[in-house]
Amino acid sequence: MDEREALSLLAAELPGAGDDCAVVDGRVLTTDMLHESADFPDGVTRYTAGWRSVGASLSDVAAMGADAEAAVAAYAAPSFDAGEIRAYVRGARDVCEAVGAEYVGGDLDRTDEFTVATTVVGAAADPVLRSGASPGEVVCVTGALGRTAAALRFFERAAAGDPGGARDAAGAGNAGNSPAAVERGNDLFRFTPRVAAGRALRSHATAMMDSSDGLARSLHQLSEASDCGFSIREADVPVHPAVDEVTSGEGERREAALFLGEDFELVFAVPEGEFDAAREASPTPLARIGDVTESGIEMDGEPLPDRGYDH
């Protein structure tokens, strides 16, 4: 059974678990496990790993329109290095601070592969679920997509010993060296969880989730939960500027922005008449990328496949 089937099974066993967070008594709770081979490519520092892993759980809380309160992490590695542990904790603490949450501790375990499990608890009297979108509303995203895809390209270049972080128009390496590519990758990997935007959107959005599985798959998941369709316009999908530094051609660009995922932006529906108020309330730019329809997921009139990132 693949991960999606297993997650469906889990959701069936635990009816409260189909959203980005479980909801219990006005509180939201989410946990995520990440490990080196799948989630932290060569070049990711422990500081970035701390930031990003706790950030992934904070993003789930943001996706419910909830306030992030406290985070913990279980940190497992083949050996315990004081510098690495301190760097991880610093990253975890800094991402919490960035969204007004508190990093309060964790557990240590010894495993063959660096693995972390992060958990965040948040508060929301009336959390935004995936299931409230209706035809006639508009569908939007925060920020811009493709950031993680770009980061992965920088890490790949660094691993391949490419001398430059980015390439100029002629395809030659820019001034710089592998450390520059690693640094760009790390910078891009340390996203700001959209907790403040989620809070601003909670009185406007009718359905919301994060884009951690990619925009295309997120739309399919919202569609299933809300029993609706979406029609989006590719030209309106905001693409992170770093994507253009590392891709060539529309095909690669589209792959990065629509399918790769792990971007942790919010994807949500709002009634058309509330879009302006939502945009005003949100500290993060919002882009209106299309409409909620009766059924089907289309981009520019063509079916948008349910394809994305399997964690």
Place this chain on the structure above:
Amino acid sequence: MDEREALSLLAAELPGAGDDCAVVDGRVLTTDMLHESADFPDGVTRYTAGWRSVGASLSDVAAMGADAEAAVAAYAAPSFDAGEIRAYVRGARDVCEAVGAEYVGGDLDRTDEFTVATTVVGAAADPVLRSGASPGEVVCVTGALGRTAAALRFFERAAAGDPGGARDAAGAGNAGNSPAAVERGNDLFRFTPRVAAGRALRSHATAMMDSSDGLARSLHQLSEASDCGFSIREADVPVHPAVDEVTSGEGERREAALFLGEDFELVFAVPEGEFDAAREASPTPLARIGDVTESGIEMDGEPLPDRGYDH
């Protein structure tokens, strides 16, 4: 650096993290990671793994005298088997139900080794810390110690193909077979977290923790946090009846009860005059095993070494 040094480093980085749970705004939060090679010997079912792993976090909440509210788990395995996932969830749900908490979901990840990370959130306006014990008080434990040591022996016997679960006085295998030993091991592994006892003790205990690192090490940890000593009487330490089935001689019995750990009983100090009230309030039997002193950890007048289970 070994795990204890790493945990000390973590506690230094995160001053709130030195107790069994982190405390934040009247809420307690704890996370634990367990993995197959260290924590789930051959023979442990996924149902037992679900029960025990979530139980370990519930025990941390109990140790703060807090009410356990909700639990999540991240489940990682080399492959996803529907029967195994369902069994894990059932175990997780059942242990939550046993203590009035709710199992609300989790995450799935693919790793080479079966690994789980469990998190529990609880509520306590005034949690019991490790740091409040004073000389003149008495030191107590809930239930009986050595249960996990006995379980491990049953699993070892089963793995060695021993035909009997327990042995009679002459050392011959009883009627039964390996499945019986596996079943005894699983039964013993599924402990009831002492949440109800912890709640009953929160208005009496001055310092408390769980015995997951073994009684000896727990006393050393309470001693360090409370800046006190302990003098205990071995004859008063309650030993689980299963220990006598699987050990021969005082040395093995003592090792199982005092040092091996992973038993998840509560170890706590109370003023002498409150012991009777505490005993009356607790649904789990309490045993008074000694006294809080100025300094030093002694058993029957001899130093009790700081030795126990490293997770």
